[in-house]
Amino acid sequence: MYKRILLKISGEALAGHQGNGINAEMVDKVVDQLVTLHDKGIEIAVVVGGGNFWRGRQGTNMDRVAADYMGMLATVMNALALQDAIEKKGVPTRVQTALPINTVAEPFILRKALRHFECGRIVIFACGTGNPYFSTDSGAALRATEIKADALLMAKNIDGVYDSDPKKNPNAKKLDNLTYMDVINKGLNVMDFTAITMCMENKMPILAFGLDTPDGLIRAAMGEKIGTLIC
Secondary structure (H helix, E strand, C coil): CCCEEEEEECHHHHHHHHCCCCCHHHHHHHHHHHHHHHHCCCEEEEEECCCCCCCHHHCCCCCHHHHHHHHHHHHHHHHHHHHHHHHCCCCCEEEEECCCCCCCCEECCHHHHHHHHHCCCEEEEECCCCCCCCCHHHHHHHHHHHCCCCEEEEEECCCCEECCCCCCCCCCCEECEECHHHHHHHCCCCCCHHHHHHHHHCCCCEEEEECCCCCHHHHHHCCCCCCEEEC
16 A cells, blocks of 8 residues: 555546536546545545646647646646545645645645645645646656655556557557556657656656546555556
């Protein structure tokens, strides 16, 4: 069982079958597992994406910087929705943002985040790294390294990493174990290369698993052999 984890969950995952916005059923499914892990004494951080509201690449005619900042703001909406759902289950939660939005959340301060863990709170990190040209994957790798998480858990829409797209290739093979260089050299779609490189340089294990797997998050955090381990 990991002592401290960082969960990276995409905005699209929170949209569920709707494809956009926030699906209350999917949020409850994620939150119930987070609460179960919290009750087991695991320290939890979450980095959430914003693709259910906005993706930087949507703004094809927009300046990249403006589009990326819009994406960061989208992550704040998801973070607040998660916070509300978790606290309704009785677990104290704090949202920290890489952009200062003091009315609704704390600014990211590492020492405060660590103190929240000591006080039994779940911490949700929003706005990625706070910089354009970086994805929320990079934000997850950065925060996981900063808080010294035992592992970075990547909740995906498939049950692990495959050697090709299983939606296009029915013969695609699931890979149980990979090295960081395997991901880079084979161009596997796990997370962007900046994030992979950061995890490699800091020896941060990555476990990619399916969010739809029954109790997938709980099983991943408890050390069960599930999904694909990258280390």
